[in-house]
Amino acid sequence: MDSIKRNEIDIVKIGASKINEVDFENLAFGNIFTDHMLVCDFKDGNWQKPTIKPYEPFLIDPSAKVFHYGQAIFEGMKAYKDEDDAVWLFRPDENFKRFNASAKRMAMPEVPEDIFLGGLNEILKIEKEWVKKGKGNSLYIRPFMIAVGTGVVAAPSSHYRFMIILSPAKSYYSGEVKVVIAEHFSRAANGGIGAAKAAGNYAAQFYPTKLANEEGFQQIIWTDDATHTKLEEAGTMNVFFRINDTLFTAPTSERILDGVTRKSLIAIAERDGIDIKVQSVLVSELLEAAKNGSLKEIFGAGTAAVVNPIVGFSYKDDYFELPKIENSMASQLKDNLTNIQYKLAEDTFGWTVKI
Ligand code: COI
Numbered sequence: 001m002d003s004i005k006r007n008e009i010d011i012v013k014i015g016a017s018k019i020n021e022v023d024f025e026n027l028a029f030g031n032i033f034t035d036h037m038l039v040c041d042f043k044d045g046n047w048q049k050p051t052i053k054p055y056e057p058f059l060i061d062p063s064a065k066v067f068h069y070g071q072a073i074f075e076g077m078k079a080y081k082d083e084d085d086a087v088w089l090f091r092p093d094e095n096f097k098r099f100n101a102s103a104k105r106m107a108m109p110e111v112p113e114d115i116f117l118g119g120l121n122e123i124l125k126i127e128k129e130w131v132k133k134g135k136g137n138s139l140y141i142r143p144f145m146i147a148v149g150t151g152v153v154a155a156p157s158s159h160y161r162f163m164i165i166l167s168p169a170k171s172y173y174s175g176e177v178k179v180v181i182a183e184h185f186s187r188a189a190n191g192g193i194g195a196a197k198a199a200g201n202y203a204a205q206f207y208p209t210k211l212a213n214e215e216g217f218q219q220i221i222w223t224d225d226a227t228h229t230k231l232e233e234a235g236t237m238n239v240f241f242r243i244n245d246t247l248f249t250a251p252t253s254e255r256i257l258d259g260v261t262r263k264s265l266i267a268i269a270e271r272d273g274i275d276i277k278v279q280s281v282l283v284s285e286l287l288e289a290a291k292n293g294s295l296k297e298i299f300g301a302g303t304a305a306v307v308n309p310i311v312g313f314s315y316k317d318d319y320f321e322l323p324k325i326e327n328s329m330a331s332q333l334k335d336n337l338t339n340i341q342y343k344l345a346e347d348t349f350g351w352t353v354k355i
Contacts, residue, residue, distance in 0.1 A: 008114070009049065009050050009052065010049060011122075013036070013054075014036060018035060019035070024132050028174075029171070029172045030140065032167055033166060034055065034139070034168070036053060036055055037054075037055045037123075038052050038123045039053065039161065039163050040111075040119065041162075042162070043160075047109070047115060061148070063151055063152055064147065065149055065156070066147045068154075071157060072145070072146045073108065073196065073197055074197055075099045076095075076142065076304055077092060077120075077140075077141040077303060078138040078139065078141060080138050080343075081128075081131040081132060081133045083133065085133070086355070087354070088341070088355065089352070090351055094263075095143070098258060099145075102196040105195070106193070108147065109160060111145065115162065116143065120143070120164055121355055127166055135338055135344075136170055137169075137170060138170075139167070139168055140166070140169040141164065142165050142166070145162045146160065146163075148161045171305075172236070172304040177300065177311065178310065178313065179219045179298075179310050180217045180219075181220075182220050184228070187201065187220075187222040187225075187232070187255070188201065188254070188255040188256070189225040190253075191254060192254065194256060195252065202235070205235045209235070215314075219234050219300070221234050222234070229284065231286060232250050232256050233250065236305060237261075237305045237308060238250075238300065238302065240299050241297070242296045242297035243281070245275055245296075247329055248276075248279055249262060250278075250280045250281070261302050261307070261337070268333055268336050268337060283315065290313075297309065298310040307331075310322065
């Protein structure tokens with residue numbers, strides 16, 4: 001991967017690393033951050049020189065537009081370490097493109113490739129000790145951009161801050177995942193921002209998800225806002241349904257995030273001869289399949305969650321438990337995907353990029 005040129009980035013290194021204080025065996029997702037962060041501002045119509053500096057809080061004016069109008073977007077990526085201690089990214093160009101598509105939808109400036117990908121390359125070189133070897137270990141990468149321009153006029157900011165922070169990670173969900181099928185609340189609507197990785201899409205899910213949590217469910221499978229009949233995505237993950245031996249996942253749309261894990265699993269399934277259909281499953285079809293025994297698996301797919309089986313779902317007053325399957329499609333696909341990510345299998349797709 002091309003690096004940003006050294007004279008185009010300021011690097012201020014931390015005095016003493018905090019890495020030895022971290023218990024890498026017991027990581028709760030997204031709580032610990034590495035020693036450095038990348039910061040780059042957009043102001044006066046231009047991107048400024050990026051800086052890599054010690055991870056620390058920073059001041060923002062209380063009238064900054066991010067606080068009032070939610071102009072904020074992010075990405076989720078991971079770095080992996082192979083057996084020879086080399087660090088790899090997985091399809092970083094896809095995250096870069098999606099980030100800028102999100103920026104455009106949120107009336108924010110697009111981030112140049114040398115700042116996003118070049119800056120990421122540079123900070124990962126500095127933080128490579130934080131990427132631990134072994135399947136299941138990764139360094140979660142969170143690039144994000146916020147509107148830091150001041151004033152409570154409801155209009156786009158003219159000053160933005162792009163940042164990259166890094167967090168050592170193991171799994172996202174610590175236990176079994178049971179879901180509720182949405183009947184009333186919606187994650188996104190046509191013409192809205194569902195396809196953008198906008199912070200507000202996640203905040204809007206917190207209340208319905210909290211209600212689901214109170215009932216013992218971890219997530220919601222969102223349905224289309226107009227009819228609540230089509231199964232769409234799970235908010236932190238795209239979703240796949242296996243009915244008999246056919247795997248279904250909804251097509252992307254203005255309401256569904258174009259997940260990198262989702263599209264990689266589709267490509268792997270096609271390569272491996274799995275009967276995969278990019279087609280919406282109706283709630284009625286899911287209920288029918290659950291009742292007649294043809295529903296074999298439901299799983300979520302996302303960068304943070306990787307491939308996560310769903311053990312049961314509730315709809316209205318009924319709860320359906322998924323059968324326990326040996327050699328599930330979820331585990332086969334997860335293995336094939338992670339073998340590529342950790343360089344344990346040949347990457348015939350050309351998805352992995354060395355740092
Ligand atoms: C990811 O999978 O990286 C995401 O951005 C989802 C987030 C809620 C953790």
